[in-house]
Amino acid sequence: MLAYVMRRLAATIPVMLIVAVLVFLMLRLTPSDPAAIIAGDNANSEQVAEIRKRLGLDQPIHTQFVIWMGKTLQGDLGESFFFKKQVTELILDRLEPTVSLAVFTILLAVMVAVPLGVLAAYRQGGWLDRIVMGFSVLGFSVPVFVIGYMLIYVFAIQLNWLPVQGYQRLGQGVGGWLQRLILPSLTLSVVLIALIARITRTSVLEVMNEDYIRTARAKGQTEGRVLIRHALANAAVPIVTVIGLGVAALIGGVVVTESVYTIPGLGRLTVDAVLARDYPTIQAVILLFSLAYVLINLIVDITYTFFDPRIRY
Amino acid sequence: MGYSRRSMLAIAAAAVATIGLAAPAHAQKTLRAVMHSDLKILDPIWTTAYIVRNHGYMVYDTLFATDANGEIKPQMVDKHDVSADQLTHTFTLRDGLLWHDGAAVTAEDCVASIKRWAAKDSTGQKLMTFVDALEVKDAKTFVMRLKSPTGLVLLGLGKPSSNVPFMMPKRVADTDPNTQISDFTGSGPFVFKRDEWKPGDKTVYLKFDKYKPRPEPASGLAGGKAVKVDRVEWRAISDHSQAVNALLAGEIDFIEAPPHDLLPLGLGDANVAYVDWNPWGNQYTFRPNWLHKPFDNPKVRQALFYAFNQEDFLKAVVGDAKYYKLCSSYFPCGTPFSSEKGMDGLLKSNFQKAQELLKEAGYDGTPIVLMHSTDLAVLTNLAPVAKSLMEKAGFKVDMQSMDWQTLVARRSKKDPPSAGGWHAFLTSWVSADITNPIFMGFMNAGCDKAMFGWPCDADMEKLRDDFARETDPAKQKVIAEAAQTREAQVVTHIPLGQWYLGALTRKNVVDMVPAPAPVFWNMAIK
Numbered sequence A: 001m002l003a004y005v006m007r008r009l010a011a012t013i014p015v016m017l018i019v020a021v022l023v024f025l026m027l028r029l030t031p032s033d034p035a036a037i038i039a040g041d042n043a044n045s046e047q048v049a050e051i052r053k054r055l056g057l058d059q060p061i062h063t064q065f066v067i068w069m070g071k072t073l074q075g076d077l078g079e080s081f082f083f084k085k086q087v088t089e090l091i092l093d094r095l096e097p098t099v100s101l102a103v104f105t106i107l108l109a110v111m112v113a114v115p116l117g118v119l120a121a122y123r124q125g126g127w128l129d130r131i132v133m134g135f136s137v138l139g140f141s142v143p144v145f146v147i148g149y150m151l152i153y154v155f156a157i158q159l160n161w162l163p164v165q166g167y168q169r170l171g172q173g174v175g176g177w178l179q180r181l182i183l184p185s186l187t188l189s190v191v192l193i194a195l196i197a198r199i200t201r202t203s204v205l206e207v208m209n210e211d212y213i214r215t216a217r218a219k220g221q222t223e224g225r226v227l228i229r230h231a232l233a234n235a236a237v238p239i240v241t242v243i244g245l246g247v248a249a250l251i252g253g254v255v256v257t258e259s260v261y262t263i264p265g266l267g268r269l270t271v272d273a274v275l276a277r278d279y280p281t282i283q284a285v286i287l288l289f290s291l292a293y294v295l296i297n298l299i300v301d302i303t304y305t306f307f308d309p310r311i312r313y
Numbered sequence B: 001m002g003y004s005r006r007s008m009l010a011i012a013a014a015a016v017a018t019i020g021l022a023a024p025a026h027a028q029k030t031l032r033a034v035m036h037s038d039l040k041i042l043d044p045i046w047t048t049a050y051i052v053r054n055h056g057y058m059v060y061d062t063l064f065a066t067d068a069n070g071e072i073k074p075q076m077v078d079k080h081d082v083s084a085d086q087l088t089h090t091f092t093l094r095d096g097l098l099w100h101d102g103a104a105v106t107a108e109d110c111v112a113s114i115k116r117w118a119a120k121d122s123t124g125q126k127l128m129t130f131v132d133a134l135e136v137k138d139a140k141t142f143v144m145r146l147k148s149p150t151g152l153v154l155l156g157l158g159k160p161s162s163n164v165p166f167m168m169p170k171r172v173a174d175t176d177p178n179t180q181i182s183d184f185t186g187s188g189p190f191v192f193k194r195d196e197w198k199p200g201d202k203t204v205y206l207k208f209d210k211y212k213p214r215p216e217p218a219s220g221l222a223g224g225k226a227v228k229v230d231r232v233e234w235r236a237i238s239d240h241s242q243a244v245n246a247l248l249a250g251e252i253d254f255i256e257a258p259p260h261d262l263l264p265l266g267l268g269d270a271n272v273a274y275v276d277w278n279p280w281g282n283q284y285t286f287r288p289n290w291l292h293k294p295f296d297n298p299k300v301r302q303a304l305f306y307a308f309n310q311e312d313f314l315k316a317v318v319g320d321a322k323y324y325k326l327c328s329s330y331f332p333c334g335t336p337f338s339s340e341k342g343m344d345g346l347l348k349s350n351f352q353k354a355q356e357l358l359k360e361a362g363y364d365g366t367p368i369v370l371m372h373s374t375d376l377a378v379l380t381n382l383a384p385v386a387k388s389l390m391e392k393a394g395f396k397v398d399m400q401s402m403d404w405q406t407l408v409a410r411r412s413k414k415d416p417p418s419a420g421g422w423h424a425f426l427t428s429w430v431s432a433d434i435t436n437p438i439f440m441g442f443m444n445a446g447c448d449k450a451m452f453g454w455p456c457d458a459d460m461e462k463l464r465d466d467f468a469r470e471t472d473p474a475k476q477k478v479i480a481e482a483a484q485t486r487e488a489q490v491v492t493h494i495p496l497g498q499w500y501l502g503a504l505t506r507k508n509v510v511d512m513v514p515a516p517a518p519v520f521w522n523m524a525i526k
Helices: A002-029 A034-039 A045-055 A061-073 A087-122 A127-141 A144-158 A174-208 A211-218 A223-234 A236-261 A266-276 A279-307 B005-021 B050-059 B107-120 B122-128 B152-157 B240-248 B260-267 B298-307 B310-317 B351-361 B382-393 B404-410 B458-469 B473-490
Strands: B030-034 B064-066 B072-074 B077-082 B088-093 B131-138 B141-146 B190-192 B202-207 B231-235 B272-275 B282-288 B368-373 B397-402 B424-430 B494-499 B503-506
Touching (some): A002 A061, A002 A279, A061 A279, A087 A266, A087 A279, A144 B240, A223 A236, A266 A279, B050 B202, B072 B077, B072 B152, B107 B131, B107 B141, B260 B272, B260 B503, B282 B310, B298 B382, B298 B473, B368 B382, B382 B397, B382 B424, B397 B404, B458 B473
Parallel strands (some): B030 B231
Antiparallel strands (some): B064 B072, B190 B202, B202 B231, B282 B424, B282 B494
16 A cells, blocks of 8 residues: 555656646746736836846746746745745645635535435435435536625625625634635535535445345344445445545635635635736646645545455555 | 534534624724735835835825825925026925834935836936936935926926835835835835735735824825824725625725726615715727837828727726716826817717828728737727727728736737737726826837837927926926827827726715825725
């Protein structure tokens, strides 16, 4: 197992290198100029050129790449063109809101979707099954931002139960932190609940006709125990896979959700950096997201061994 | 598990109660504002971005300021003496001016600040061509000696918009003008809370208790800057509809520039008001590129003037006539040099005349590469209107859509339009930036030294120089009119009408001072 993990970790190095090259090239090939944005609308050509020089953007692309790569390999992600702060500092500052949102969303999605999926499978063809399947179609079809605006309209504007926007750090109080996470997490979790519930239902349905389920029932075990201990445990591998995919999909989701709810997390940082063509920040955030994606996949693969002892690496 | 249903309910109830109790208490005197953009850069001399200018007005003070009538009034200056030959200007600072660190503001600080500003700002650069020496006389007095008289001394030092000559401590003003400052000590009415500044989240300012406002009432950017709130927070909400939702829910108090189409949503709430804080408004502008055919020919550029009419542009973008004004003047209506001289018969969509001019110019049907900005609501519909009117006049138009930042990058390219360059684009100016021939960047016809579009006209440059040399406002107006008349012949750009966009505020936010930039002194929360 350890050798497998080490091999997989080693494999992330070429992946990250490819991502680094692609991100760097795509940004430089985009018809944009951070210096012109920084200088402001009233700046003349000389002012823009001066800023371009200061940022090192007047140098050939290969020189810029070598400088950036060299620094990145030493752990220096550079300084943001706009914020006059180290990118590492910016990312660390934005990590808490994004991690909070992601963890809260995943917990919410798993806690709702897995029981729903299991019950839908148990009551296949019944009204609960139809509701869960109908919700799944809806959850897949409606864009995240539409769900966000609908929830805001109902819970923040009409009922005035929850805030429209913003984030409060955990250190400033659990209540405020939780209060500001509910709507964004609900928004993000809708599609995940739809996805996980549907896969859970299908997986549980597949195992419900297996011999060991019949045996468990013949031994007199309760339906609840049969469902959880025997059916769900044996259906776990595809469910874990889809949860892993869901976590990875969250990376895209937080970009939209953080923008809609004005949460100062990594997603919002990404949007701001892209709009401002803040190359060092964009490069660093995309590298970080890519690394997260690779690591999530690795964790999912390792998790399989816990649910299915037949899987060996 | 050992939890009963009752204990679970109790835990849930406690959690809900905790959420309610932990909701942040709203300080009565905190004004929560959403500005047009997030504040990312903090040096108002280093960039011309308006959000940084607005930050500058919070933290820094100015020697002079433009009042509601467009007149320049003393601000930090107590006394301004001009010698009989108009070559020596002596400035004496007011008593009791302090930096946020408690040190006294000195003449030495002001001289260093003027020098740094003048190194970056185009008006400052022009002013310095007249300046022989800037000398500190004593702690509160400094002297500006000129080589020849100029009207730019007050116009420059009282410049209302980017770059504003903000005063900074000497140790800060000594920073290379091309390097951003890292010490944000000012002497303005608010103190910047650097430790609470979170780009992408919020910017915080506290009332500067030791600020000494002038005795006069606030007027435009001049007069007494009395601060009536304890704290101002600029919240970074990039989504306009979310900002309006937050205003309706009472989570914020002020939105600087909500899009026109969201105004009815906000104003549908009895607790929300519209405040026209910028009575001079903004001006739409068409900018041709003089470097490339066919706009290297003045007759082709004049044809544009005959093809366009302002109302089509304003209706398409702004819509509601309450928020726009037809104004056939290069210098915005309502500002001191506004005039319609030389503009007879123009901007009336006289397509026949435009076609005649194109024929005379020998226009060969070269497609005009018109850059179309798609992501800023206040600009998006301009280019399609221009295309339609130009085609009716006989132009062929290749409208290329892109986001504003791409347009900003591309407009600085001098390459031919077929090789990544451009023929024309449309933009908008804050009126305060274009109130005279020197401020108006697009009127600069200094060839390579001009802004993108690179107009080249010696007569126009002479008129601008004459304006800079003139000290009598009445004579300045005559020169400004002559420059406008020359504009109608050479066409460095075309004014396409004035438009207005005020703020949405909670009704308990009162007494905002109308000014060319959004300012927070005098504002109070009832």
